[in-house]
Amino acid sequence: QLQLVESGGGLVQPGGSLRLSCVASGFSLTYYPIGWVRQAPGKDRERISCISSAGGLTYYAGSVKGRFTISRDNAKNTVYLQMNSLKPEDTAVYYCAKTPQCDDYLGSVRFNADIWGQGTQVTVSS
Numbered sequence: 001q002l003q004l005v006e007s008g009g010g011l012v013q014p015g016g017s018l019r020l021s022c023v024a025s026g027f028s029l030t031y032y033p034i035g036w037v038r039q040a041p042g043k044d045r046e047r048i049s050c051i052s053s054a055g056g057l058t059y060y061a062g063s064v065k066g067r068f069t070i071s072r073d074n075a076k077n078t079v080y081l082q083m084n085s086l087k088p089e090d091t092a093v094y095y096c097a098k099t100p101q102c103d104d105y106l107g108s109v110r111f112n113a114d115i116w117g118q119g120t121q122v123t124v125s126s
Contacts (some may be wrong), residue, residue: 009120022096
């Protein structure tokens, strides 16, 4: 069974940091770009970041650029999302997703996912 499993979410104070992990099972991440999407209550899903298969290209939405960093360790079959300077508006469920390709256009990250993780909750609150 092809799966992505996220972890690392939790409750953090504004200005704090979290690192999310996305681990693949049933397939190798090596050959695929991986993206991160978040969904806040009552809002549409927002594609916030994506990394190319080899890790040489990364893309960020304007809302997280300069604060979040996506990276990957293909040997561990894992993609990470380091989130710094967290704000209450970053509160959401965060999903990782496998995609055939990704890019950005006019500040928006673009990709169509074919495998989704189950999500991990991030809450930023004092």
